[in-house]
Amino acid sequence: MTMTTCADSCSPAEAEAISLYQAIGGRAALTAAVDRFYGRLLADPALAPFFPGGVGARHRAYVVTILGEALGGPERYRGPCIASAHHGLGISDTHFERAAAHLAATLDELAVPRHLADRIVGIVAGLRSAVVTA
Numbered sequence: 001m002t003m004t005t006c007a008d009s010c011s012p013a014e015a016e017a018i019s020l021y022q023a024i025g026g027r028a029a030l031t032a033a034v035d036r037f038y039g040r041l042l043a044d045p046a047l048a049p050f051f052p053g054g055v056g057a058r059h060r061a062y063v064v065t066i067l068g069e070a071l072g073g074p075e076r077y078r079g080p081c082i083a084s085a086h087h088g089l090g091i092s093d094t095h096f097e098r099a100a101a102h103l104a105a106t107l108d109e110l111a112v113p114r115h116l117a118d119r120i121v122g123i124v125a126g127l128r129s130a131v132v133t134a
Contacts, residue, residue: 019071019072019073020071020072020116020119020120020123021068021071021072021073022072022073023116024071024112024116024120026073027064027068027073027075029110030064030067030068030071030073031060031064032110033067033106033107033110033112034060034063034064034067035060036106036109036110037102037103037106038051038055038060040102040105040106041055041099041102042054042055044098044102046094046095046098047095047098047099047102050089050091050095062077062079062080065077065078065079066079066082067120067124070123070124070126071120071123082127082130082131083129083130083131086130086131086132086133087133088133089133090133090134091131091132091133091134092132092134093128093132095132095134096128096131096132100121100124100125103120103121103124104117104121107120107121
């Protein structure tokens, strides 16, 4: 699925008037990105061990909602505390960087314009202190 963006069809002034969530195509686009992202994580031998049972629908929905809220969408995350959920998993900065690289590659695969993808990766980088536990 290719994400459509305002940057493809709007002037720069119009692009500033909408949220990043809207610019990438809303919940459907986020769901596609999260599905591909987890496909990449599960295929990575350094990251797959963090998901011994795979990644279920509930976990994916939490991530879509977290990202939706962070990108200015209408979602409001009401799931487990992110820091508590990652506590004790031993996630290092190296793991976080690998996952961030997979996120960037996923957004690239989905044809998200680089300037929007960079903003998304930057927003997700803000979660580092909650996710990195090693």
